[in-house]
Amino acid sequence: EIVLTQSPGTLSLSPGERATLSCRASQSVSSSYLAWYQQKPGQAPRLLIYGASSRATGIPDRFSGSGSGTDFTLTISRLEPEDFAVYYCQQYGSSRGYAFGQGTKLEIK
Amino acid sequence: EVQLLESGGGLVQPGGSLRLSCAASGFTFSSFVMSWVRQAPGKGLEWVSAITSSSGGTYYADSVKGRFTISRDNSKNTLYLQMNSLRAEDTAIYYCAKAAYNSLSVLNYWGQGTLVTVSS
Secondary structure (H helix, E strand, O other): OOOEEEEOOEEEEOOOOOEEEEEEEOOOOHHHOEEEEEEOOOOOOEEEEEOOOEEOOOOOOOEEEEEEOOEEEEEEOOOOHHHOOEEEEEEEEEOOEEEEOOOEEEEEO | OOEEEEEOOEEEOOOOOEEEEEEEEOOOHHHOOEEEEEEOOOOOEEEEEEEOOOOOOEEEOOOOOOOEEEEEEOOOOEEEEEEOOOOHHHOEEEEEEEEOOOOOOOEEEEOOOEEEEEOO
16 A cells, blocks of 8 residues: 655645645556646535646646656645645555555645 | 535534535536545545445445444435544545546545534
8 A cells, every 4th residue: 555645734825836745655656647736625626637747638737746656746836825724645446456655734924 | 617515514413424415517427526525624635435336345444434324315416425423533524526437536626615513
């Protein structure tokens, strides 16, 4: 069973700054089956990135994903006010089901 | 437009049962894997269960195996989660989610969730 560990737990930044969120897997994620989701208070999660680096439909290009194997990164190039939320990484494509990281809260500094 | 609408949540006593439903529209329901994901109050996301398009395959998290049963009715475009022997730690918002393909692929659409509270 893959365990995903996200860091930091909380990230405090200002609008316009660059955000870098990390997701580390306890074992290699096959075929880069790694996704990122954004969740705002009171809302369902929204898919941002799949296949480690592909943006989902309608996601602005300030969001980018990278990485392979056990280390993955979500980067938001210039933070907009609406980007402050909780972000989760997720491993998929396994016959054992899905695994989520514990989340990173991105808050306004 | 893809829509997923969960229902059936509520307050139930420990040891009780509840059946959640998820009504789907805006896509060919019978062609995709569907999942349930839950979120305890103030906590992160936890995958619960998934089912293949034809119900030939079902998958469960260890935390619910033997207590929860996922099913679907493709003629009604509806996904279900039968929850038995409920515990306090099952208290959560339960989301229905659609996979991008007929495999345990990325979850590209989510419902708004239904709240289950297990308490005496």
